[in-house]
Amino acid sequence: MNRSFVGIALVAVAFVTAACDASKKELEATLAQVQQMSSEKDSLLKDVMTTSQFIAEVSTELAKVKSRNAGKPVVGAPGEMENNLTLEQQRDAIKTKVAELTARLIQSESRLNASSNRVRDLTANNAGLASQLAAYDSTIASFRTIMDNQKAEIVSLTAEIAALKVENTGLKQDKAVLTTEKAQLTAKTEELTTEKNTVFYVIGTEDELFKKGIIVKQGGLLGLGKTAVPAAALKESDFTAIDRTKVSDLAFPKADKAYKIVSRQDVTSLATPPDKVNRIKGGLTITDAVKFWAPSKFLILMEQ
Secondary structure, eight states, X not given: OHHHHHHHXXXXXXXXXXXXXXXXXXXXXXXXXXXXXHHHHHHHHHHHXXXXXXXXXXXXXXXXXXXXXXTOOOOOOTTSOOTTSOXXXXXXXXXXXXXXXXXXXXXXXXXXXXXXXHHHHHHTTOGGGHHHHHHHHHHHHHHHHHHHHHHHXXXXXXXXXXXXXXXXXXHHHHHHHHHHHHHHHHHHHHHHHHHHHEEEEEEEOHHHHHHTTSEEEEOOBTTBSOEEEEOSSOOGGGSEEEETTTOOEEOOSOTTSEEEEOSOOXXXXXXXXXXXXXXXXXXXXXXXXXXXXXXXXXXXXXXX
């Protein structure tokens, strides 16, 4: 009888030991599954956080470009998009980032689906993981909501980039118009300046000047004592054109001859003033061009 009892006891001990070993293996398997579920969740959370941060960066850069368009420069922090890029280059850079963001979100969504399937496979034959699976499903649902919001933000960013492109096109057109108008205005200003500073002179004998119609004779008595004066209508083609801002000295053809200033000029602006009858010898030097040429832009010098 004692031998029978001992045998039964040994069988019982073996059975309990086997049961404990089975429970230990099952517990280890369950623990490994829980750890894998946690790892999947952490990896997905990291993806979602990275994508959210990327969206925030793109939104900030887009705001800076929009501020530049509005004429409100924004100083960027180190590491952000360079401010020396043109608006078009910045827009293209942001567009590239949005494309990268879209690809990243698609990849995250694919990982989310794959992870969800793996977790369900892990828990299919383990009723003890039902509560963990429910919590995991809740987390997955939250991640899907966040991703849906991120998709909406990407759509919004894409629309803003499209609007920015239209705005940049308009700015380019406005700039082209302004550039053309500026060029026209500059050309007109230069034309007016040249016209304003262009003056004319002629040197000749009384007979030469009279035959060309540059001077006429007035006054006198019985044909005697008439005075040479400028004609009423002078032609620029009969004179030599000079720039009054560049030419201040005029040499006479004959150094030994005196020349009379027939035209109306302010002779007080000459380095050497003429004599009482307006004659000057050896050439003339103008000290104040504006004052000298103010009465007339035509200078007539008649050989005496």
